[in-house]
Amino acid sequence: MAIAAKKQVKKVVLAYSGGLDTSAIIPWLKENYDGCEVVAFCADVGQGEAELEGIKEKAISSGASECHVVDLKEEFVQDYIYPILKTGAVYEGQYLLGTSMARPVIAKAHVEVALKVGADAVCHGCTGKGNDQVRFESCFAALAPELTVIAPWREWDMVSREDLLAYLAERDIPCAASLTKIYSRDANAWHISHEGGELEDPWCEPSKEVWTMTVDPMDAPDTPETVELSFDKGELVAVDGQQLSAYQALMYLNEKAAAHGVGRIDIVENRLVGMKSRGCYETPGGTVLMAAYKGLETLILDKESLKFRESVGLEFSHVIYDGRWFTPLAKAQLAAAASFAEQVTGDVVVKMYKGSATVTQRRSPNSLYSEEFATFGADDVYDQKHAEGFIRLFSLSSRITALSQKSTQQDN
Secondary structure, eight states: OOOOOGGGOSEEEEEOOSSHHHHHHHHHHHHHTTTOEEEEEEEESSOOHHHHTTHHHHHHHHTOSEEEEEEOHHHHIIIIIHHHHHHTOOBTTTBOOHHHHHHHHHHHHHHHHHHHHTOSEEEOOOOTTSSHHHHHHHHHHHHOTTSEEEOGGGTOOOOSHHHHHHHHHHTTOOOOOOTTOOEEEEEOSSOEEEEEGGGGSTTSOOOTTTOOSSOOGGGSOSSOEEEEEEEETTEEEEETTBOOOHHHHHHHHHHHHHTTTTTEEEEEEEOTTSOEEEEEEEOHHHHHHHHHHHHHHHHHSOHHHHHHHHHHHHHHHHHHHTTOOSSHHHHHHHHHHHHHHTTOOEEEEEEEETTEEEEEEEEOTTOOOOHHHHOSSOOSSOOTTHHHHHHHHHTHHHHHHHHHHHHHHHHO
């Protein structure tokens, strides 16, 4: 990958959010890279209209020559969330990878804008302590290694919000940010994450102010609600009988599940860069989707197939968390999951109640479940006497080991 050289950068595309950091990055780039042209790029991955309102005007007022807002909502859900869902990937047993899974689609669009406008560099506002710098730059390397990558937080000497606000004030650049920001948040169609504030102390319980997407489970309705999801070859094709687009279906599930406090987790995770961090995540619709998909899998996949798919999910959770989407390894793991998903067709009912999402009903034309085999009553398909021979063979190695040890002890 090219190394940033100030005199070599003529046009740079910045991943722009409209927040304090990226507002300061625009003038900083122009001042420190010999007056290079700065083009702002904003990815709409479902973070909400409030975050996108007036963003083009903000970018221009900060010094950008233009601002490209790219709608990635449907692509994000259809081409990234759904394939990841098929792997069953959950990072460190709890995290549904909401921030991680959005990075590849954003990076891809970022590169596409850079190539479209003839830029020779891309820039992001990730800090030098986080995972996202690795995720974005790994994607850049895979998609357009000829582009120079600029990471201001690894170059400039500003270290606080006070520094950034003072920097903008000196240049009369308007910014709505203030010194009172407590939490660092990242939102998209799949989830919202929360870090900072009292969460930096793992002994401190999150306050009500942390959560913004879901109802407190204690305040959720006393009556449970169910939702029915229909899958065809691993793809969600209907919710409560409605055929919706990928993004619309997720929005529908988000609204239903959030009202029942579904999808909250509070974890301490291992960052890729080596340190631990504490975060709170809200993934209401995603929690229902994952429960439904895995509930249907249990009806369809045989023991060894499910075991292998689970191993794929475990490995892929690290692949996507570490930003390795555009790699041969990711391609192979996604293909394996897609192969199993060919059989995942059927309907699932999930009950939402006081923060929980529980599968209560499932059916599939590809079901391997047979009431005849599973029943405790009399049947003609399973002779219980056959179990004795099976068990003797299954436990043969243990029997041989025990006999060998006993013989050795007697000889001594």
